[in-house]
Amino acid sequence: MRNTRADVIAAALRVLDEHGLEFCSMRRVASALGVQPSALYHHVPDKQTLLALMADEIIRGVGGDDAAGLCRSLRSALLAVRDGADVVATAAAFRLGASGLEQRLARLVGPDGASTLLFYTFGHAQSTQTRRQAERFGALPGTDPDAVAAGSAPSQEADASFERGLDIILAGLGRR
């Protein structure tokens, strides 16, 4: 037995994190595995399914006691791998609601609160990752080069911004 499905998923996540979603092709995953592209189809029916399996892996272990904790945990899971928010958001649209995460949230804040929190969390994470990549090679207007070089200022402000938006939604949920 040369490779297993778990090997394929792990290799795909490595390629994703190193090169980004745009270059995470079946052919590249295959070559990262030292195998022909066609070999992947023995483990996975198609690319869409592979992306869904990657998404499951990315959000595996997300948890928390309250709504805010759950959202923070989800957010940090999405930000842990390059383009993670994109991968999970796209895949979650097909497999309804990110692996029961929506149900867990719904139990805490109701279905409307759950979807509102999820849309916000995914949107904010996607925006953060897009900005990160723009800074990586483009020098975004209005960005302090030193702060970018330090690598801490952008994520610090992103964290604070996320908390402020979260507070707004939670305040709205409390009003009933």
Place this chain on the structure above:
Amino acid sequence: MRNTRADVIAAALRVLDEHGLEFCSMRRVASALGVQPSALYHHVPDKQTLLALMADEIIRGVGGDDAAGLCRSLRSALLAVRDGADVVATAAAFRLGASGLEQRLARLVGPDGASTLLFYTFGHAQSTQTRRQAERFGALPGTDPDAVAAGSAPSQEADASFERGLDIILAGLGRR
């Protein structure tokens, strides 16, 4: 003068609406225009720029007096063309904040309120469009076939769901 940049954008939007983002390739836009693929590069530097121009066109005319009206107007613009939410969300990430729409919102509800509302509106619209497409050929679990056939029930519930989430965020914003 055979074709202008506006012709290219219009053709691209037609292809998008008929076939979806997945099949909205430079080659298909070219053939919709009766022209060779390479001809497009006389009007547009690359595909990413064409998508940004399409996004500008999609949200052209979005407006409103208050935050809720602005969000509703944006939402209906996104839903008016197939995969519109995806196209605008991706392009808006590069050209900051959907053509000053974020600034307009920020003036009404502050910067955190603006981004929270935008993340929510884009996320909800994307989810609605993904569901629509799943229903189009896959029969989503838990969906009433008659309601799908009628074509009104899904969008009616989507509208109501959008309003409920909007209310939550606006209530949270009012609390300050």
Place this chain on the structure above:
DNA sequence: ACCTGAACACCGTTCAAGT
């Protein structure tokens, strides 16, 4: 200015065939 034709370096996926 606008377009053609040909090429380059890629894609996802299928399928017979090997071990």
Place this chain on the structure above:
DNA sequence: ACCTGAACACCGTTCAAGT
């Protein structure tokens, strides 16, 4: 069961050349 090799129908983009 797992993989190779070759093929098919696509991509985005470049570039010389035509009118």
